[in-house]
Amino acid sequence: MSESTLPGALVTNAENDVMDVLGADVAVPQPQRFKEGVKIVLRFLVVFGIAMVLWELVKFIGGSPWRFSTADGALFNLEWFPPFEWKIASDLNMPHLWDIFGALIQPAQRNGPPLVNVLAQAAVVTMTAALAGFLIGTAVGLFLGTVFAHSALLERSLVPYVVASQTIPILAIAPMVVVWLRAGWWSVALLAAYLCFFPVTINTLRGLRSPDPRAIELMNSYAASTWATLWKVRYPSALPYIFTALKIAATTAVVGAIIGELPSGIREGLGGAIMNFNQYYAITPHKLWAVIIFTAVVGILFFITVTLVERVMTRNMRKLEG
Amino acid sequence: MSVVTIQAVNKIFGKAPNQTVALQDIQLEIEQGEFISLIGPSGCGKSTLLRIIGDLITPTNGTVLVNGKPAEKARLDRDYGIVFQAPVLFDWRSVEKNVQLPLEIMGKSSQERVARANQMLELVELNGFQKHYPYQLSGGMQQRVSIARALSFHPQLLLMDEPFGALDEITRERLNAELLNIWSHTKTTIVFVTHSIPEAVFLSTRVVVMSARPGRITQVIPIDLAQPRGMETREQPRFYELVTQVREALRGSEGIK
Numbered sequence: 001m002s003e004s005t006l007p008g009a010l011v012t013n014a015e016n017d018v019m020d021v022l023g024a025d026v027a028v029p030q031p032q033r034f035k036e037g038v039k040i041v042l043r044f045l046v047v048f049g050i051a052m053v054l055w056e057l058v059k060f061i062g063g064s065p066w067r068f069s070t071a072d073g074a075l076f077n078l079e080w081f082p083p084f085e086w087k088i089a090s091d092l093n094m095p096h097l098w099d100i101f102g103a104l105i106q107p108a109q110r111n112g113p114p115l116v117n118v119l120a121q122a123a124v125v126t127m128t129a130a131l132a133g134f135l136i137g138t139a140v141g142l143f144l145g146t147v148f149a150h151s152a153l154l155e156r157s158l159v160p161y162v163v164a165s166q167t168i169p170i171l172a173i174a175p176m177v178v179v180w181l182r183a184g185w186w187s188v189a190l191l192a193a194y195l196c197f198f199p200v201t202i203n204t205l206r207g208l209r210s211p212d213p214r215a216i217e218l219m220n221s222y223a224a225s226t227w228a229t230l231w232k233v234r235y236p237s238a239l240p241y242i243f244t245a246l247k248i249a250a251t252t253a254v255v256g257a258i259i260g261e262l263p264s265g266i267r268e269g270l271g272g273a274i275m276n277f278n279q280y281y282a283i284t285p286h287k288l289w290a291v292i293i294f295t296a297v298v299g300i301l302f303f304i305t306v307t308l309v310e311r312v313m314t315r316n317m318r319k320l321e322g
Numbered sequence: 323m324s325v326v327t328i329q330a331v332n333k334i335f336g337k338a339p340n341q342t343v344a345l346q347d348i349q350l351e352i353e354q355g356e357f358i359s360l361i362g363p364s365g366c367g368k369s370t371l372l373r374i375i376g377d378l379i380t381p382t383n384g385t386v387l388v389n390g391k392p393a394e395k396a397r398l399d400r401d402y403g404i405v406f407q408a409p410v411l412f413d414w415r416s417v418e419k420n421v422q423l424p425l426e427i428m429g430k431s432s433q434e435r436v437a438r439a440n441q442m443l444e445l446v447e448l449n450g451f452q453k454h455y456p457y458q459l460s461g462g463m464q465q466r467v468s469i470a471r472a473l474s475f476h477p478q479l480l481l482m483d484e485p486f487g488a489l490d491e492i493t494r495e496r497l498n499a500e501l502l503n504i505w506s507h508t509k510t511t512i513v514f515v516t517h518s519i520p521e522a523v524f525l526s527t528r529v530v531v532m533s534a535r536p537g538r539i540t541q542v543i544p545i546d547l548a549q550p551r552g553m554e555t556r557e558q559p560r561f562y563e564l565v566t567q568v569r570e571a572l573r574g575s576e577g578i579k
Binding site: 212214215217218219220221222223224228232233236239314 | 373376377378397398399400402403404406408410412414423424426427428475
């Protein structure tokens, strides 16, 4: 097998490690896999903790003056004036972490539910559209990739348009979709799908062409149908490529859904929340930061879901002669 | 009856003026139950000839009949099993599932698939490895799985393209002996491509010597070593005589160009 035809040749090192863990699960007993999972979570938390400390450290050295006091300053009144004054570290650009997390538990509007509840609802709205978009985009991508893999003519004549579709900003497409489908859940999902299908198409095409040519000869010698070759050799060989694309598509779908909400005029999702808090950034920047945390969490959730599905589906995949 | 009849086969790659004549005027008859080795310098078209017999590529002109049928018909009738130099196992399938693959495609019942896979793994001495995955096996074991897979549907003709070329000498000699054993059990006709002279002599009933550029058959040497052959066959004087004869034929074939 030449290097370029190995399944997973496109897969980065980090993902190879994941693959190794998967392949090993034939031999590795369950408890060790659990320990592995705990390790991954711990590693994430440590890095997250370091990032938080660094954030505050920057503010400590070059941020706006720190003030801790009771409302009237009677009980205690602590102040710290950082030695430098960096604009990027000001309270406007980098709010204190306690302000950001504090914003989550305070009411979003006077006498309303806390921001975290409002954002959780918004996240559900956005996630539903993103999930629908992801599924549609994946289906379209798999279909196009499969068609292109089997027809050089269609590949040569249509792939340029697929590429061109990705150079058009989604904001230019959005009005058409919104007018066509009416502003709503479906238009958002479709815009997310529009961003998703591209990586899936390209990687599916590449993955379906990845098997060893001799594997295809072997299938020919069994007089296997194109269909049988597709299901028994090409799709399994393409899985590492497809999952790489799905991970890209999963995060893209979330971004696509958020952007799609803007021209659709949907206020209930995270896109609406971003628009809303954008307007008040000068007064309450920490609220926008709270939304940023929420969108990141949604993206990570999507990504993790795809990774878990990949783990299950590529359980026994390992490079030969590796 | 001949299993394979090759008449006036030519194969030209590329278009003028950059043509390569891979095979020129190939004539060959292979009888039922024979073990034929194709040997020659690299570029002599031995693998090309094997692929033509298996209808994986088509000759530029000439006819190839397998069991009296055109090669394509024979392929569609699943008359061939093929083994390549690399095992080409599917790493997401367990050993037994790899062996069962051709049977799945041929629509055999799962009972029959399991039974045949077990039978074949027994034959290649890999019983007990059914649930293993390819990456857990050594190169020699992987190649044995590949042979079991090729034999699983009882093809009448086994085409082998340097199947042991990537293995070390010790493993290779052991697998040679095993292959002869399989051959005598299954009565399968085998066409075997190799560039190892002792391997060709040890295994074959006839050795077909080819020359390069253009690829053609220069000599067909019958191997009259007694059957069944074993490790001691390699130590017989007759074995050395035949090895020398093949070697000289190969040298002679190089002289032609």
